[in-house]
Amino acid sequence: MDLRLFRIRPAEAYPIVLERRRIFVLPTRSGLLFAFTLFAMLLASINYTLSLGYALTFLLAGVGVTSTFHAYRNLLGIEVNGGHGTPAHVSDMVGFEFSLNDKARRDRFAIGVINSEETVVTDLPASSTLHVRLTCRAIRRGPLDAGRIVIETRFPLGLVRAWSVFTPDHTVIVYPAIEREAPNPPRGGEDHDGESSASDGSDDFAGLRGHRNTDSPRQMAWKAIARADTLISKSFTASAGQQLDLRWFDLPDTLDTEARLSRLTRWVVDAAAQAREYTLTLPDQSIGPGHDATHRDRCLTALALFGMSAHS
């Protein structure tokens, strides 16, 4: 039904305002049962010539019609915006966040936000903004669209459903899956020949130094900051001397593309967690060196989009 009523359009940019031409109203199953009840009541009124029966039947029919407008009004003028997407890895749950904003200064009740997998029902108080998070499982790496979103309500009587469909221009990057039992990354420096040199000590604490804007929160030396009243970071031996070089071509040939991406993802995540400086080298690009969150995201995005020319 939705498809016929609503021609597929390209994804829309936010904000999306639910205005009158995009709200549809149709009776629900309860509504049909209600109509059937009214019909039976009308027949009884005719048969027994019950004037008050007619009046009651028509009053309730009027309530049914009125509820259509209440349902419609419950959605009318809601503004939808996208919220912060939480990046995720393949087979994680990806969260799409939407903000619903009432611009018409009225309370709205039982608004359902629905994607293909999940329904979230919420009330939206007058003049307020509310965040709703819909999740869906990421099955492929790369950009994931929010897809068709339905905002619906059966309020107030449950007899009719008012809804609006839209496809927002709202994408979350799904990073490749993190390989579970990956070998340690190769040491940086001159020794590039693979995974053999499994050595630890990457997070050997080396001392304190002044804070740099690019430092991740993990590197902050909170205790020292509390004493010194200025920002101080921990420095690690690894980040100082042993720079990681995570290279596509160093991986064994037995691995296919996705497995390679998976392993590189693992290494990037680990390195970022340890705040080590690393460089990611893919066949078509090299990122780094760097060690902060921005760098990590760039690397992960590159891994996610690897091989997708349109986005590279």
Place this chain on the structure above:
Amino acid sequence: MNAAPADTRAFWWMLLTAAMSTLPHLPYIASWLGGGTVIILAWQAWRIHRRIDAPRWYITTPLAIGAGVAVVITYQTLLGKQAGIALLVVLLSLKLLESRSPRDLRVCIFLAMFLQLGLFLDTESALTAAIAVLSALSAIATLISLSGLRSPQRTLKLAGTMVLQSVPFMLLLFFLFPRIPGPLWGLPEDAFAARTGLSDSMSPGSISELIQSGAVAFRVKFDESPPPRHQLYWRGPVLTNFDGRRWTPVKTGDATAPEYAVAGTPYRYTMTLEAHDKPWLLALDYPGPGVQNARYATDYRLLDSKRIQQRTRYTAESYPESRVGLNESQSTLVVALTLPPERNPRTVELARTLRASHESPEATLNAALSWMRTAGLNYTLRPPTLGLNTADEFLFDTKRGFCEHFASSFVILMRAAGIPARVVTGYQGGELNAYDGHLVVRQSDAHAWSEVWLEGRGWLRVDPTAQSHPARLDDGLAAALGANDAIPLFIRPDMQWLRDLRQRWDFVNNAWNQWVLGYDQARQQDFLSRLGLEKGNWPQLAGVLLGMSALIMLTLLWWAHRTQRESDPLLRQWARFEHKLRRAGVPRLIHEGPDDYARRAGAALVAHRDAIGSIATQYSRLRYGRGTPERHEIQQLKSMIDRLKF
């Protein structure tokens, strides 16, 4: 969403709805069922209160089967009005008991709505209407609370709003929706049980029973002034056969027009006859031709083709001065002379004496009347029980009787004297309502009189009760009754205030009856033609119906689009400003404050940069500056925004 159990509040609302829809039925349904309903409602209340799960199927199923069997045993059927209502009550109670999900509750609500309608089968009073509206309101509130509104006040308020908003629909459909005369299918036997009214036979006591009832028999609206009271004889069954105790009618022919020639002053009036489940249409003696769909019986009754099972309205024209029965058939006259043998010897003897001492039947008739006047007969609502010779005992022994005794004894006397005579039952008089000019005739105005046939003069009405007790005719029943008689409260003459109150109530009731209950096909056509709609022009009617519906829908649409007015006057101005800029293509971004927004908007709309900037500055100053903004400052901001035109 439906699988989740419903909210506790919704259960409470549902309980209220169920109580309001079933409890008013209690006086009309079997007592075991009423008791069972109360117990189940209480059980449900306890269950909700203690948050106990709904009983399982092995409890509810036997209950349902048991109740169904009990209904069949009690009512002998599952069809019909009474059994149908009983079954619905059972269904609602048990469904309520086993309800868990919103879906279960919705089914309950729809059952309750039907039960609210069912109440009208028993009574269509204004009180029932009020009960129905309240329980409909409760049903709507239940639906709302199922949809997720928690606050009871807001639920009720919303339900009230919705009911008010649907009143225009109700009125529109009520008055314009084509009224189809029922029934659509055969009505069950019990549909019109227990209607009071005249019966088609008369035995001692039948009318005095009727007169204890203050129920309205019919209402009459005369086009001009009503005829004098002594002409207000409303003709009902004409009883000619007499078996010594019971008077019954003979079979008569009928035609589409009266067989007599009308004469004298016509009185035109509109009757609103209450349902009495008998075919006769009451009319003032003697109705002229032209009553719609009516048959004219040869004994001058007016008949409908079917039994009057709903309040019926018709207009008629009566000519009290007409002469009827000038050429009465011999067979009718023979029956009107027949008496059961060996009954009432003293009355027969009296008749022979009267007949012998008078030349003409006319003189005999007058002599008989004056004999009755002087016989010392008393008029009473509680006559003693009579034996086999009713006329003898009344005329010579007990001398206490009601109109039926007077009439039947007089007819027996006439027949014994060789004058054809018969008993006519109907109503006499009525009360003129001071508020709407309707003549209200009640069951208490039921009356019996007699008709005698004289050669050359036809059938003449003779009312022996009135002859003996003229007050009965002029001042109504109460005046004619002896001091010892307990007068029914509603006709007591000394209670003027009561009468006044009753008249007012009757006025309201009549309006209610005419416009709400009695709004049938005829009334609708009358109403439509007064609105200028052609009778029977269905496309036109459909057009009007659709057009008006569309109008109501548009009003609702306008209402839906109406937004709440911002209560902060400053914010209201800012909203206008934002609205103007949005129309000009520069909507405010969600994170932009006044200054940032004005800067961006000014850059986009260069021609208005200064105006936009100063409005934003002014707004910021008023909003975030010291103190509350003065009225003139807001006014100033407003005019600045007014001047902003793109």
